[in-house]
Amino acid sequence: MTKPPRISLAEVARQTGAMLRRGDSRHFVEAQQPTMDDLTESLFFSPGDGRIWLNDQRMLLLHSSAVGHLRRELIDTLGLERARGLLTRAGYVSGARDAQLVRERWPQADAANVFMAGTRLHALEGVVKVTPLAFDFDIDRGTYEGEFLWEHSSEDDEHISAYGIGTEAACWSQVGYATGYVTSLFGQLVIFREVECRAMGASVCRVIGRHAAAWGDISEDLRYLEAKDFRRINAAAEPAPTPRAASPDTRGERPAERDGDPAERHAEGHAGHQAERHDIVGASSAFNSACHQLARVAPTRATVLFTGESGVGKEAFARRLHRVSPRAAGPFMAVNCAAIPETLIESELFGVERGAFTGASQSRPGRFERAHGGTLFLDEIGTLSLVSQGKLLRALQEGEIERVGGTRVLEVDVRVVAATNVDLQAEVSAGRFREDLYYRLNVYPIHLPPLRERRDDVPLLMAHFLRREAQRHGRHPTGFTPRAVRAMLHYAFPGNIRELQNLVERGVISAEDGQAIDVAHMFRREQLSDEALLAIGAHGTLRKGGAPAPRLLDLLGEALHLGSAGHVALDAIERQLLREATEAEHGNLAAAARRLGLTRAQLAYRLQRAAQPPAPAG
Structure with a gap:
């Protein structure tokens, strides 16, 4: 059987930091981060809009009996073996996600405490109480050994209720969770086995975890894991980098028209910077829906119209569309139609011949020509005058343009991507936008929802902009306080992603190096909601917002x-x-x-x- 792929020790060191080299239960300190209080501070509720988060990951509060019913349906429909595999793999994914949370939230924590955080998270999530008997690991030597007791297993409760006491262990997803959590931190496959189980008549469950080599034959374990590398659960396949000739600099020329190596080297650096600056980040259902639509239309030649409020990331999506399309090797030209005076819009789009008007001392190609073979992004398309709309319509229909003052017809091969933050249908009804141009642009519309409708993406965007702005400004904040995360999750973001980026940048500048960014570092005159997310208090009770418990x-x-x-x-x-x-x-x-x-x-x-x-x- 094919062995599961392994992460190199060098990669483990990069991902988990130097502190995750070795540790054991004897050096575990209860009061060191992440403590149980630290973990509960990462769990908050927004009852009004149906969301629960564990740091940046959305959670669900489900009836244990409902999960038990699903388990019975899977067993009765698919058979015990296939049902066990599905539940084991689902548990693996959950454990890997929690490991990612701990690694990113407490990057400097002690190794033993980082490994123990998984046992605490498993309990916090209501699955099982974990009591460690002993554990020891050494990443440099590639060894792991751990033994734990599981009490109050929800899986056992439901399995025993349905099938009674049997001869096989039943904590399938819990075993998957432990395997996923430790494997993700350790960087090599660590297998957990349940050697005693309540479903077999034991008073408590007992599990043992070891690195794969120490178990010998692990074919039975891999049968339920399917030997897949589930560690890269959150990594989406990225397109190949944009070729250097395809600089997205809107001031650039077609590759053949560049002058000299210095300009080309500048364009190369600018292309990399632009690609990073316009990354799109998210995991919400609304974000994924937009990404699926983008992936479907990218290989085609269809005109795309992005709609949505100002600041939702329309240009970033347009650039991603270009990067994953067959035109990725061509140029990307972005034009903000609202920023160009009406008297200049025609010459900007279609170019100008020498002597066409006073000041036109030389011929100059327009954006259509410079985007030949690539993509032309027309932002705020709804601000164009009716005259400009008519000339744009001809260019779209015929694939031909004429420079201002010129007599030659030039063929251009350009994919047009447009964006608007106004309702173009309403503009058509009001007589301010040509109906024929609207239908030409609206071939494949993609709506980008406002940030308040994709709150699951807020923590991911915060982490993304924190890394970028900290590097750009040479600052070193440690992250965000739980109170700051809660405030951002509940903020309405009238400026959408652009405003979130500005708030994070302000926080990076305001916070001291080595300290976490708090609410006061980011918010000045912005109106925070009087409502608050609910957090878990020190004694397990829900309390409002990030405010400390009252004296x-x-x-x-x-x-x-x-x-x-x-x-x-x-x-x-x-x-x-x-x-x-x-x-x-x-x-x-x-x-x-x-x-x-x-x-x-x-x-x-x-x-x-x-x-x-x-x-x-x-």
Whole structure:
């Protein structure tokens, strides 16, 4: 059987940092990051719009019985072996995603604590309580050994409920999770096996994990993992880099028209910078839908119309469309129609012949000519005048242009991609946009939703812009505080991705090196919502937003209707507690005493003392 591919040790060192070389359970320190409190701070809820996140990953709160029903359906429909494989692989993906979260969120954490974070996340996600008996790993030697107890396994609960006690272990997805988590951190295949299971009659489940070589024959394990490399679950295949001749610099010329090596070298560097600057990032369903549409239309010659609010990334999508199309070796020309005066738009698009008007001292190709063999991106197409729209329509229909002041007809091979942030159909109805041009442009429309409708992408975009802006400005913040992430997740982003980028850049500049970016570093006059995401408190209770838990002294001050400068007297607190307890029990002193942890006699004495007037001062 084909062995699963392995990640080299050099790659492991690059991904996980120098600290993940070796560790063991003896050096695990409970109070070091990521602690359980750190992990719970990464879990937050937005009840109003149906989303839960674990840092940047969307989560689901499901009934265990519903998952158990799905498990039974899979077993009864597909058979035990295929169902086990599906659930094991699903668990593997979940473990690998959590490993990615921990690696990115706490890059400098101690090795043992990073490995232990997986056990805590598994418990936080409501799957199983994990108790480590011992573990030891050494990446340089390629060894791993670990033994753990699993209690309260949700998988066992559902399996036993459906099939009773049997002879086979049943924690399939949990084994997959452990394998995926440790393999992703370790960089080589680590196999976990459940040697005792509640589904077999044991009181608790016991699992052992070892690097693949230490187990010997792992063909049975690979049968359920299918020997696939699930570690690259989040890596999308990127197109080949744009050839150097295809600089997306809008000021550039066609490759044959470049002058000399210095200009070409500048264009090469600019092409790489532009490609990085216009990366598209996301994982939400809305983002993936747009990407699927883009991938479908890219190999064709069809005209594409991107629609959406300002700042949603229309130019970035247009550049990606160009990079994955057969025209990737040709130039990419971007024109902002709203930024060019009406008197110049024709000469900018179609070029000008020498002497066509005062100041035209030499002939100059327009954007259509310079985009020959490539892609021409026309942003804010709705701002063109009706006259310019008519000339553009002819160029699109005939594939021919004439320079201003010229007499020759020039054939151009250009794919036109347009974008607008206005409703062109409404503009057609209002008589401000030609209907025939609208239908020529609207061959394959792709709508890009606003950022408030793709909130799952916000943490990914934050991380992307943090890396880019930190490198650009030479700053070294450690990331974002949980409060900052929650604020960004709940912010409406009227400026969409462009505004998010600006907020992150502001945070990179404002935060001190070695510190996390907080809300105050990013937001100035922007209006934050009064609503807040719900986070997990230290004792497992939900609380509002990123604000710290209120102090008891402040709560007492509010209960006694004191201002911020008020003083909380202990005797006033006692009088109110006694009164409220007595009222709550409708005057039953015995019941009120039990509520306060007192005897009836103690309560009666305190009530009598509280009723006496205070002694005069002095």
